[in-house]
Amino acid sequence: MSLPHAILTALAEKPSSGLELTRRFDRSIGYFWSATHQQIYRELGKLEKQGLIRALPSEVPTRGQRKEYEVLPAGRDELALWVDRREEPKVGRDPLPLRLRAAGVVGTGDLLEEVRRHLDLHRARLEEYREFERRDYPSEPTSQQERLQRLVLQGGITMESGWITWLSRVVEEMDRSR
Numbered sequence: 068m069s070l071p072h073a074i075l076t077a078l079a080e081k082p083s084s085g086l087e088l089t090r091r092f093d094r095s096i097g098y099f100w101s102a103t104h105q106q107i108y109r110e111l112g113k114l115e116k117q118g119l120i121r122a123l124p125s126e127v128p129t130r131g132q133r134k135e136y137e138v139l140p141a142g143r144d145e146l147a148l149w150v151d152r153r154e155e156p157k158v159g160r161d162p163l164p165l166r167l168r169a170a171g172v173v174g175t176g177d178l179l180e181e182v183r184r185h186l187d188l189h190r191a192r193l194e195e196y197r198e199f200e201r202r203d204y205p206s207e208p209t210s211q212q213e214r215l216q217r218l219v220l221q222g223g224i225t226m227e228s229g230w231i232t233w234l235s236r237v238v239e240e241m242d243r244s245r
Contacts, residue, residue, distance in 0.1 A: 070110050071119075073100045075138055075146045080212070082137040082162055096221060098196075099139060111136060119145055167237065179241045186234040193227035196220060 077083065077091055088111075089104040102110075114120045121143035122134040138146070163185055170178050200220055208214040 069149075070100070070102050070106060071114055072146060072149050074107065074114060075119065075142050078136055079138045079143060079146060082123060082135050084133040084135045086133060087135075098192075099219070102156050108114075111234065117141075122241070175241060175244075179238070182234060182237050182241065186231065186238060189227050189230040189234060193224065193231060196224045196227060201222070 073092075073096055077088055077096060084110050085089065085104070088107050092100075092102055092107065109150070111120070115122065115136070118139060120136045120138055123137055125132065125203065163182070166178065167182075170176070200217070203220075204213070204217050208217050
């Protein structure tokens with residue numbers, strides 16, 4: 068996935084200013100595709116130059132005012148092409164599994180406490196995702212957009228559950244090895 072496509076998706080869902088996009092990334096999109104506000108603003112400029120988005124007309128001069136952006140037809144076309152594109156799965160880049168492998172060579176040191184900390188963080192994230200699900204989907208989704216958004220959330224729940232299962236096993240094994 069690329070940041071431009073994440074931004075196009077967010078703007079297709081709801082026209083937004085750069086600040087609103089940054090907040091939306093912090094609250095939802097950022098759980099699976101993160102970006103700094105500088106990256107978002109830089110990409111907004113590029114997408115606008117490419118004719119994929121535009122700043123909505125404003126009755127007041129925009130100098131110093133927030134611009135709100137919307138996706139243009141060319142942006143929707145680009146998003147549709149990207150959705151249909153064939154891509155290979157990407158390998159996750161969390162350093163913890165690599166650190167565990169390195170510990171097999173140099174010793175575990177204080178790694179067990181770090182693994183426990185990660186386990187707690189994944190448990191907290193799982194609870195956060197479950198709370199999102201309770202809050203945002205108290206009943207069955209009624210539109211395709213809601214169904215797909217819920218599936219993304221359920222994917223996050225499944226991944227966090229997998230991390231918890233694996234990290235719990237790592238803790239047990241490391242405890243046994245002490």
